[in-house]
Amino acid sequence: MAERAAPGGAGPEAAAPVPAGPQAPELSREEKLQLRKEKKQQKKKKRSEKGLAAEPAELGAPSDPGQPRVAAHPTSPPALADGPNDSEKPTGGKSKAELRAERRAKQEAERAQKQAKKAELSQAVTAAKPRLTPTEPQSVVKRLPEHVQVDDPAAQRKLAKKLERQQVPLRQDYGTKVNLFSHLHQYSRKKPLTQQMSIPSTVIHPAVVRLGLQYSQGIINGSNARCIALLEVFKQLIRDYSTPPNEELSRDLVAKLKPHISFLNQCRPLSASMGNAIKFLKKEISCLPDTLREEEAKEKLQDAIDKYLREKILLAAEAISRSAFEKINDKDVILVYGCSSLVNRTLCDAHVKKGRAFRVIVVDSRPRLEGRETLRRLVHKGIHCTYVMINAISYVLPEVSKVLLGAHALLANGSVMSRVGTSQIALVSKAYNVPVLVCCETYKFCERVQTDSFVSNELGTASVPFLPPGTRSLFPLLARTGQSTLPFPFLGKGPPLTGRMAWQAAAVSCAPRAGQRGAVPLPDPAGCSSLCR
Amino acid sequence: MSTDDLIETFRAQLRDDPDVASAVVAIRVLLGFLKQDRGETIQGLRSSLLAAIDTLSRVDSSVAVSSGGELFLRFISLTSLEYSDYSKCKEIMIERGEIFLRKVSLSRNKIAKLCHPFIRDGAQILTHAYSRVVLRVLEAAVESKKRFSVYVTESQPDQAGQKMAKALRKLNIPVTVILDAAVGYIMEKVDLVLVGAEGVVESGGIINKIGTNQIAVCAKAQNKPFYVVAESFKFVRLFPLNQQDVPDKFKYKADTLKTSQNLTEEHPWIDYTSPSLITLLFTDLGVLTPSAVSDELIKLYL
Numbered sequence: 001m002a003e004r005a006a007p008g009g010a011g012p013e014a015a016a017p018v019p020a021g022p023q024a025p026e027l028s029r030e031e032k033l034q035l036r037k038e039k040k041q042q043k044k045k046k047r048s049e050k051g052l053a054a055e056p057a058e059l060g061a062p063s064d065p066g067q068p069r070v071a072a073h074p075t076s077p078p079a080l081a082d083g084p085n086d087s088e089k090p091t092g093g094k095s096k097a098e099l100r101a102e103r104r105a106k107q108e109a110e111r112a113q114k115q116a117k118k119a120e121l122s123q124a125v126t127a128a129k130p131r132l133t134p135t136e137p138q139s140v141v142k143r144l145p146e147h148v149q150v151d152d153p154a155a156q157r158k159l160a161k162k163l164e165r166q167q168v169p170l171r172q173d174y175g176t177k178v179n180l181f182s183h184l185h186q187y188s189r190k191k192p193l194t195q196q197m198s199i200p201s202t203v204i205h206p207a208v209v210r211l212g213l214q215y216s217q218g219i220i221n222g223s224n225a226r227c228i229a230l231l232e233v234f235k236q237l238i239r240d241y242s243t244p245p246n247e248e249l250s251r252d253l254v255a256k257l258k259p260h261i262s263f264l265n266q267c268r269p270l271s272a273s274m275g276n277a278i279k280f281l282k283k284e285i286s287c288l289p290d291t292l293r294e295e296e297a298k299e300k301l302q303d304a305i306d307k308y309l310r311e312k313i314l315l316a317a318e319a320i321s322r323s324a325f326e327k328i329n330d331k332d333v334i335l336v337y338g339c340s341s342l343v344n345r346t347l348c349d350a351h352v353k354k355g356r357a358f359r360v361i362v363v364d365s366r367p368r369l370e371g372r373e374t375l376r377r378l379v380h381k382g383i384h385c386t387y388v389m390i391n392a393i394s395y396v397l398p399e400v401s402k403v404l405l406g407a408h409a410l411l412a413n414g415s416v417m418s419r420v421g422t423s424q425i426a427l428v429s430k431a432y433n434v435p436v437l438v439c440c441e442t443y444k445f446c447e448r449v450q451t452d453s454f455v456s457n458e459l460g461t462a463s464v465p466f467l468p469p470g471t472r473s474l475f476p477l478l479a480r481t482g483q484s485t486l487p488f489p490f491l492g493k494g495p496p497l498t499g500r501m502a503w504q505a506a507a508v509s510c511a512p513r514a515g516q517r518g519a520v521p522l523p524d525p526a527g528c529s530s531l532c533r
Numbered sequence: 534m535s536t537d538d539l540i541e542t543f544r545a546q547l548r549d550d551p552d553v554a555s556a557v558v559a560i561r562v563l564l565g566f567l568k569q570d571r572g573e574t575i576q577g578l579r580s581s582l583l584a585a586i587d588t589l590s591r592v593d594s595s596v597a598v599s600s601g602g603e604l605f606l607r608f609i610s611l612t613s614l615e616y617s618d619y620s621k622c623k624e625i626m627i628e629r630g631e632i633f634l635r636k637v638s639l640s641r642n643k644i645a646k647l648c649h650p651f652i653r654d655g656a657q658i659l660t661h662a663y664s665r666v667v668l669r670v671l672e673a674a675v676e677s678k679k680r681f682s683v684y685v686t687e688s689q690p691d692q693a694g695q696k697m698a699k700a701l702r703k704l705n706i707p708v709t710v711i712l713d714a715a716v717g718y719i720m721e722k723v724d725l726v727l728v729g730a731e732g733v734v735e736s737g738g739i740i741n742k743i744g745t746n747q748i749a750v751c752a753k754a755q756n757k758p759f760y761v762v763a764e765s766f767k768f769v770r771l772f773p774l775n776q777q778d779v780p781d782k783f784k785y786k787a788d789t790l791k792t793s794q795n796l797t798e799e800h801p802w803i804d805y806t807s808p809s810l811i812t813l814l815f816t817d818l819g820v821l822t823p824s825a826v827s828d829e830l831i832k833l834y835l
Binding site for chain 2: 327435
């Protein structure tokens with residue numbers, strides 16, 4: 001892998017392809033490390049006056065013993081990492097080494113000029129943003145979250161250091177990775193978390209460990225359930241917390257929460273709902289007046305959490321259910337997908353309280369088969385249900401009058417993030433001219449914008465014993481549904497007690513707006529993108 | 534004021550002032566009702582106003598009356614009326630009502646001013662049925678010395694198109710009445726389509742005389758701009774997903790609703806045009822794209 005070890009990533013920015021035979025770890029890596037050291041020193045001599053803090057690439061590789069893949073494949077970025085080069089380019093192919101070397105030499109010269117300007121600035125700017133254009137380091141850089149940069153070893157090293165500081169164990173990636181998703185974490189589900197890493201009990205509260213296990217094993221599923229469980233555990237944490245002497249509760253508690261959050265993030269990436277809940281909690285804690293005694297402060301926090309739960313989740317669900325009920329008519333055929341607590345509640349309410357005579361088609365998909373849960377709940381209430389798999393949707397859609405979907409998160413440009421398969425349903429519904437309604441509480445709103453489903457996602461691993469060996473059995477958990485294809489009336493609700501009640505309790509259309517109201521940005525029907533592309 | 538008095542006044546005013554939108558008349562009547570109200574509490578006032586609006590919308594089942602009424606109510610109770618003296622509150626509400634009425638009466642002129650620049654010299658315009666706002670816009674275009682000709686659909690079953698044609702001829706605009714079925718035929722000759730609206734819904738779509746949806750679809754197929762002119766009091770808190778979803782109380786005339794046995798045998802008077810078919814909406818709040826309507830609606834109703 002000599003060419004891979006060659007420095008100066010002048011190659012394209014594409015994720016590195018699977019290098020052949022990287023599984024032979026120790027020996028070749030040592031050699032590679034040696035090579036890298038030499039090359040780096042050469043480079044350093046070239047750019048000697050820059051005085052850049054070389055990120056010790058050698059530290060990075062040995063610290064990931066169980067990650068032969070991550071250490072092996074972009075071996076040049078460690079060499080790059082010392083460079084002030086913001087445009088990191090992990091080397092691509094293996095066979096065009098000579099051309100690459102020439103190109104690199106040319107680019108070195110060009111870069112040398114740029115480096116002179118950027119020397120100090122790039123020291124401050126982390127190399128965590130691999131695609132930064134040369135002009136950007138002047139301003140404050142918006143960092144990509146680390147969980148979408150798994151193939152960037154610099155970012156991973158930062159994460160490892162951070163976790164070390166917080167004394168949270170690092171979870172190893174597992175299994176072969178597909179190119180398309182090599183930037184995402186891939187964890188093993190077979191072995192429970194606690195068997196893989198040792199968790200210091202002084203740092204992480206056992207309730208949080210339990211929660212992390214429940215998340216990682218998929219016992220607690222669904223963004224509402226996860227958020228509620230999280231907040232309950234945080235209440236427990238607060239109850240068991242005692243301020244150490246010479247510390248202030250408002251500052252210390254936030255610091256104590258950080259390792260727990262990192263740990264939970266390791267177990268399963270935080271959802272938008274959880275992220276917003278954590279932001280709220282941190283704000284509440286830091287806004288505590290100093291004059292309160294510890295007991296009072298803790299009680300105040302617990303009340304705040306209870307209020308958040310009640311308003312943003314429970315009451316919002318009721319408000320949404322009430323306004324969605326307007327759209328359910330007699331003799332309607334409603335299509336639902338997967339399992340969404342909000343959609344289930346809406347349908348059950350519509351059936352029980354007002355007795356609308358409608359029937360439901362539940363669409364399900366492997367490997368999670370969450371639709372079965374929906375089916376169970378609806379049939380229990382006496383709703384007439386049909387159960388199909390997702391490949392049958394073109395068969396059933398002609399008789400469907402509306403589609404009701406839940407959402408994992410709502411992005412700033414109006415796109416909806418939801419379980420994989422949702423965008424497929426939305427696209428096919430558009431083709432059949434069936435209106436698609438999305439139910440989403442306002443606390444799931446996310447300030448991010450995502451243009452496709454690959455950038456940020458979660459990989460699940462399927463335990464599929466009957467797949468032929470060698471088949472890569474992974475699947476993205478989330479899909480993004482764009483807005484162009486649909487008249488996408490969207491039922492977004494917030495707590496019915498705020499001033500924006502009337503509006504939030506109504507269906508608003510998707511139209512371009514830059515979050516003027518602070519909470520709900522409405523996207524314009526433009527350019528759909530989905531997993532099915 | 535009893536219900537019958539209310540209805541009588543409403544009908545009388547409609548008769549006397551055929552040029553004014555029925556919603557404006559309704560607001561005027563409501564203002565009169567407010568002035569004459571003998572109640573002692575704000576809540577009582579609100580509920581009697583709501584009842585009055587309901588009565589009026591049962592007389593004239595157009596969307597605009599109910600939306601106009603609701604907006605009137607919201608406008609007068611806009612900020613918290615914290616005066617302990619009820620009569621003072623009432624005075625303020627009446628004052629605000631007058632302001633609202635004045636604003637609303639001026640809206641047509643504002644729209645005409647915004648819209649007529651979009652009519653170029655030598656343009657061929659297609660319009661549908663009888664709309665006073667469109668008439669005002671075309672009047673403004675004539676006043677700015679533009680020459681254009683108009684095609685009007687006959688608009689069955691009440692032949693409203695003929696009424697429109699007569700009014701246009703009085704303005705010396707060359708006008709041709711065409712069959713409703715001839716819209717697809719004439720669309721290639723036309724430069725732009727200009728229609729009014731009975732109601733503007735949250736999605737940015739419109740509710741208008743039956744036949745508007747067809748015209749919009751034809752215009753879209755031939756890439757002709759489809760412009761809608763509507764006052765802001767026609768913005769209504771509805772979100773129809775399709776034609777079925779429009780409430781029956783708007784689809785059929787008030788008398789039909791009362792007397793008919795089986796509504797499915799009646800012909801609806803309005804249809805819903807989806808926002809994807811509309812290019813621009815001209816309102817007294819400005820020139821809006823269908824997506825912006827939602828935002829404006831929110832601002833209005835908050």
